[in-house]
Amino acid sequence: MAALQAGIDAQNQKLVASTLARVQKEGVIRKTLEQHQHKLIAQQGQLEELNKHLVTSNLARESLSTTVTTALKKLALATSTQSQRVDSVEARLASLAERQRECELQLQQLSGAGWAAYLGRNAVPLVALAVAVFALGLNLFG
Incomplete structure (x- = not known):
């Protein structure tokens, strides 16, 4: 035991x-x-x-x-x-x-070519201006 x-x-x-x-x-x-x-x-x-x-x-x-x-x-x-x-x-x-x-x-x-072309283009106004100056001269002196 x-x-x-x-x-x-x-x-x-x-x-x-x-x-x-x-x-x-x-x-x-x-x-x-x-x-x-x-x-x-x-x-x-x-x-x-x-x-x-x-x-x-x-x-x-x-x-x-x-x-x-x-x-x-x-x-x-x-x-x-x-x-x-x-x-x-x-x-x-x-x-x-x-x-x-x-x-x-x-x-x-x-x-154009120079004065001729200028005058050709402006002919009518330039003529009208010349007539107006002529008429003015006649009225002043006339």
């Missing part, structure tokens, strides 16, 4: 020692798990911050894209308007150039 009791006590001590070793291992494992859990929580917080930053960044990009698109539409409209204005100015310049050619032709026709 004493030998059996000694065997039971030895088994109990082994069981207590193995249980104590297992509890210590479980404590180490639990502590390691808690450390990993704290790290995961910290990393999750960092990921949430990065996600917020990405959302903000994406919203800023969308806003910038909208602004650039609007600016490009306004630029296209301004370019179209400017092109129409340039076309209008070119048409006016062509019209003015044609009018200038017409005026130059008229000047060439009117300029």
